[in-house]
Amino acid sequence: MNVGIIGSGGREHAICYMLNKSKKVSKIFCFPGNAGTGLIAENVNLDLDNFSELEKLCTEKEIELLVVGPEKPLVNGIVDHFKGKSIKIFGPDKISSKLEGSKIFTKKICQENNIPTSKFKIFEDLKGTVNYLNECNFPLVVKADGLASGKGVYICKNFDDAKIASEEIFNGKFGSAKQILIEEFLEGEEMSYFIVTDGINYKFFGSAQDHKRVGEGDTGKNTGGMGCYSPSRLLSKDLELKIKTKIIEPTLNAINKSGGVYKGFLYVGLMIKNDEPFLIEFNVRMGDPECQTILPTLNTDLMDIFLSCCDGTLNLTNINFSRTKSVCIVLCSKGYPVEFENNIEIKDLEKLKLLKNQNIFHAGTLKTKNGFISNGGRVLNFVSTSDDFLKCRDETINLIKKLNWKNGYFRRDIGYKVIKI
Ligand code: AMP
Numbered sequence: 001m002n003v004g005i006i007g008s009g010g011r012e013h014a015i016c017y018m019l020n021k022s023k024k025v026s027k028i029f030c031f032p033g034n035a036g037t038g039l040i041a042e043n044v045n046l047d048l049d050n051f052s053e054l055e056k057l058c059t060e061k062e063i064e065l066l067v068v069g070p071e072k073p074l075v076n077g078i079v080d081h082f083k084g085k086s087i088k089i090f091g092p093d094k095i096s097s098k099l100e101g102s103k104i105f106t107k108k109i110c111q112e113n114n115i116p117t118s119k120f121k122i123f124e125d126l127k128g129t130v131n132y133l134n135e136c137n138f139p140l141v142v143k144a145d146g147l148a149s150g151k152g153v154y155i156c157k158n159f160d161d162a163k164i165a166s167e168e169i170f171n172g173k174f175g176s177a178k179q180i181l182i183e184e185f186l187e188g189e190e191m192s193y194f195i196v197t198d199g200i201n202y203k204f205f206g207s208a209q210d211h212k213r214v215g216e217g218d219t220g221k222n223t224g225g226m227g228c229y230s231p232s233r234l235l236s237k238d239l240e241l242k243i244k245t246k247i248i249e250p251t252l253n254a255i256n257k258s259g260g261v262y263k264g265f266l267y268v269g270l271m272i273k274n275d276e277p278f279l280i281e282f283n284v285r286m287g288d289p290e291c292q293t294i295l296p297t298l299n300t301d302l303m304d305i306f307l308s309c310c311d312g313t314l315n316l317t318n319i320n321f322s323r324t325k326s327v328c329i330v331l332c333s334k335g336y337p338v339e340f341e342n343n344i345e346i347k348d349l350e351k352l353k354l355l356k357n358q359n360i361f362h363a364g365t366l367k368t369k370n371g372f373i374s375n376g377g378r379v380l381n382f383v384s385t386s387d388d389f390l391k392c393r394d395e396t397i398n399l400i401k402k403l404n405w406k407n408g409y410f411r412r413d414i415g416y417k418v419i420k421i
């Protein structure tokens with residue numbers, strides 16, 4: 001079967017790599033992909049907002065399954081476009097995708113279903129927001145409602161920070177904003193928990209902890225993710241039961257009741273405090289770099305998982321992960337996430353010798369006739385799996401050192417909470 005993958009990051013390269021191993025997959029097309037996917041699939045550049053154009057291309061290339069990596073097309077209703085057509089599509093529909101597309105939609109589901117999350121208030125204008133902020137204790141969190149490429153969240157230490165954040169949001173920094181969310185600041189340790197669902201049943205799809213800050217010791221600016229380790233050190237049977245019964249099941253039931261059809265990955269972003277889970281956010285896709293970290297530990301054919309989700313038969317598919325640990329370190333362009341240069345040569349990338357427990361997943365890369373060049377802030381994902389987190393990290397760093405990319409920067413402390421040295 002021919003498959004199309006939408007997206008261009010490390011997550012999509014990891015998905016492409018796993019599908020390429022499946023006997024059920026004939027040819028893979030990536031829309032638009034990156035230099036890494038270009039080595040095993042055909043990259044096609046097209047306007048991803050134009051679903052009809054995409055459909056036409058799928059028909060032409062005999063693509064029978066589309067897998068959607070990032071949230072934007074999902075929130076824009078790509079799955080609804082293909083409803084009732086012969087091309088299967090893996091991802092939640094437009095109603096379900098509001099779980100990521102509108103933080104206020106999610107908070108209301110939490111409120112109506114007693115799902116543990118931070119206390120919150122919604123405001124519709126700056127004046128009302130500022131009046132409320134005058135009465136608040138700090139820190140607190142100010143959030144833009146809609147998609148903001150991970151940037152619409154402000155952790156505010158005092159009134160002035162919160163006022164500036166509210167002004168920026170209402171002034172349209174993240175698109176026209178009719179509403180704003182003010183949240184209580186949750187203390188604890190963050191964890192990401194993943195499931196995959198066919199709209200009826202759901203199954204565990206790994207846990208992870210990522211490092212979002214650019215600097216070692218989790219300092220400095222927020223990024224798309226500097227690295228990640230899996231499994232999370234926090235996960236226990238007891239905690240998992242609470243996550244499922246208090247958060248996931250009521251949410252999936254609420255989505256069903258509201259007429260949504262959720263077939264796809266669900267990323268549950270949690271704060272864990274005293275072994276109790278609190279929902280921070282949902283994402284309607286796999287995480288990046290969590291996906292690159294988790295997929296190399298998957299023993300089940302990923303194509304079987306996608307197809308059984310599309311067909312509503314996930315209960316018949318066993319999903320097995322190896323019990324190994326996994327560490328992913330992101331190699332960025334120097335200066336990311338503020339200012340960085342593109343089009344810098346990455347010499348000898350194809351000559352790097354990987355151990356059999358290692359992968360390199362491309363993100364911001366391009367292939368020219370002379371070799372690979374950088375084309376983004378997060379450039380390459382280096383992953384190692386083994387039975388020990390320290391070994392994973394050491395082997396990953398050794399590989400990055402071998403590449404010795406002069407324009408690169410990476411954090412050497414990924415996984416420091418599970419690696420005591
Ligand atoms: P979000 O985009 O909602 O995941 O927020 C981005 C990051 O902000 C999260 O990963 C947390 O580190 C932090 N964050 C968001 N909401 C809260 C909260 N209510 N309390 C503490 N930290 C938060």
Ligand code: GLY
Pocket residue numbers: 150210224225283286287288289290
């Ligand atoms: N790693 C965070 C995200 O994918 O949103």
